Amino acid sequence: MITVENLTKRYGGTTAVQDVSFTVQPGSITGFLGPNGAGKSTTLRMLTGLTPPTSGTATITGKRYADLPNPGRVVGVMLDAAAQHPGRTGRETLLLNASLLGVPKGRVDEMLEAVGLTSAAKRRVGQYSLGMRQRLGIASALLGDPAVLILDEPANGMDPEGIRWMRGLLQDFAARGGTVILSSHLLGEVQATVDRLVVIGGGRIVANGALEELLAGSGTLVRGLDPIGLNQALTAAGLRLEPLQDGALRVDATAEQVGRAAAAAGQILIELRQSDGAGLEELFFQLTSAPVAEAA
C-alpha cells in the first residue's frame, strides 16, 4: 500500500506539488495523470526518496522509502527508462541490480524471459529501442519480487504489442495482490489498464477515485424530433443542459424530470436515457484545464 499525506514541494517561488494526499491499495492499478508540469514526476520522486518534500509524508507499506531496509525488495521503481547506462548489456544491467538487491543471479534470466528480452540480453542498452529499455526497466523493477510498483510513463515508446504485453503483466501483478501506480500521457492506455485514477493539475489533486465512477455519465441524454424546440422547452423549465455534437442534449436532471418537461411543452422524444461518460480524454481536459498554481 502507498500512502501520500499532505505532500508539498516548493522550488523557490514555484509550488510544484501542493498538499497532495492519496492512497494506492494492494490489488489495484492506479493511473496517475496530469498535463505537463502538473507535478507527477515530483510526487513520484518524493515517494521514492529522490526528492525531499517541503512538508508532508509518503510511505510505502507503512515506511518512508528511505527507511526501508532493502527498498528494491519492497518496491520496484522505474522513473526514467532512457537513463540506463548505454554501455552495459541488458543482462549486465540486471546482474548489477541483482547483486545490489541480493537476489540470486538466476532471477536475472527469469526476468529477461518475462519481459521478452532474452534474445537481446547480450546487446548493449545503447542499441535498445525506447520500448526495449522500458522492458528492461520493468525487469529491473521486478527483480526484487516487490509488492509495489511505481512506474513513470512505462508505456512511453512502446508499440501496441508492447503496450498490450505490459498491460497484461501489470494486471497479473495486481491480481496477485500487488500495488501499482503508473503515470502516463497515453489516456487510452490508462483507460484500458488501470482501475483507479488520481488526477493532478497545477500541483493539486483534482480527482481521485475508481475509474468507472469517474467516467460514469452524469445526467440524462435526450434527443427530440425538434432539437431546437426541445432545447428551448427544457431551458424554459429551468433545466441546465449542454448540446452534444449529434443533436442530442445532455441534461443535469433525471430522465423523469426531462420527460415531464418535454411532455409539458408537447415535445416528442426519440431517445431518453442516462448519459454515457464523456470518456477519459474529456474528463482529463475538464479536470486539468485550471491554471498551474504559483507559490503564495
Ligand SMILES: Nc1ncnc2c1ncn2[C@@H]1O[C@H](COP(=O)(O)OP(=O)(O)OP(=O)(O)O)[C@@H](O)[C@H]1O
Ligand atoms: N528541480 C526543479 N527545480 C525547479 N522547479 C522544478 C524542479 N522540478 C520540477 N519543477 C517544477 O515543478 C513543476 C512540476 O514538475 P513535474 O516534473 O513534477 O511535472 P510532471 O507532471 O511530471 O510533468 P511532465 O509530464 O512534463 O513530466 C513544474 O512547474 C516544474 O517546472
